[in-house]
Amino acid sequence: MTEDDLNTRHAEKMRRIKAARDRMMETKTEEKGLIMVHTGSGKGKSSSGFGMILRCIGHGMPCAVVQFIKGTWVTGEAEMLRNRFAGECRFFVSGEGFTWDTQDRERDIAAARRGWEIAQEQILDPEIRFVLLDEINIALRYDYLDIDEVVDFLLTRKPQMTHVCLTGRNAKPELIEAADLVTEMTLLKHPFRDGIKAQKGVEF
């Protein structure tokens, strides 16, 4: 087959794909505030949440982040939200490190509940269009927060057009059931296995 044949075939194939896609997209007309879940053991759950926060700020959509577990590290995202986007994205930290750092169940439970109180206020605030609940799945997994209470709030009290993204491994089945969009980040390869430590810009 000559290059010209290839090009002609390609154009025909792409016309067919575009026509099929246009027909499909015509059926996608609704807008809706989504309940999104990022789970799985792979990398990218929090960072894609922060990528969406960047998109919201770019579109001038007021947004909020509540960090449930991380909190003691200096992270690039916290740096940006605190110092550069203070007027555009509200940033709250309820956690005090990972649960194995605090080793104090009551303090972890109190921090998780405080985070969930803030989360509910932000979700109910009519100004706010997108709320990221970073690592809330860890608090749910250890039953520091009641899964039924969280799911019930999201399904019955969340304003219709507000997006909420919940991240963290081991998302509870009840949350997955209630969500509109669920992505599992699957680990295919990770350099921790080869002695590489967590690095700036990549993991935090």
Next chain:
Amino acid sequence: MTEDDLNTRHAEKMRRIKAARDRMMETKTEEKGLIMVHTGSGKGKSSSGFGMILRCIGHGMPCAVVQFIKGTWVTGEAEMLRNRFAGECRFFVSGEGFTWDTQDRERDIAAARRGWEIAQEQILDPEIRFVLLDEINIALRYDYLDIDEVVDFLLTRKPQMTHVCLTGRNAKPELIEAADLVTEMTLLKHPFRDGIKAQKGVEF
């Protein structure tokens, strides 16, 4: 079991986890510029790339983005990179929409090659610490770029401490083989199926 027992057990368990984790982390001492791949049909491949860009900017690490396929839409991330971070992150667009939009194989190939030229310059630039090659996997999949050339460049010419993140579904096996960190974003649920369109802040 009383609450006190629960709390004591929890503290013991967390001490054991922390000790095991500390021992493990002691072996993670190396730093290395990573070749990262985000693939799979789920959401979050590009957004987690942009989340890492946000982290880099937060840490003052100069970075660069080359968008291979997207390009004609107004996206929140492009808005931010062009208008707010021009001095901190270099932003290049080589693509002119998706391949089914252009329907022109030669133009797509030319755009992909132009993108790859820019990508190589940015990766080789000693100033730059992180390079995001967004949707390059699409160009590789259609053989607009030669996978052997790309992998060979990454393995032999990339400066040791520079991170490169390559996104897009259907990552070629050769790229996965060469990468240090690979995440597959798996679609568990997506609202497109229920007639919901792509929305600001979420998909773009």
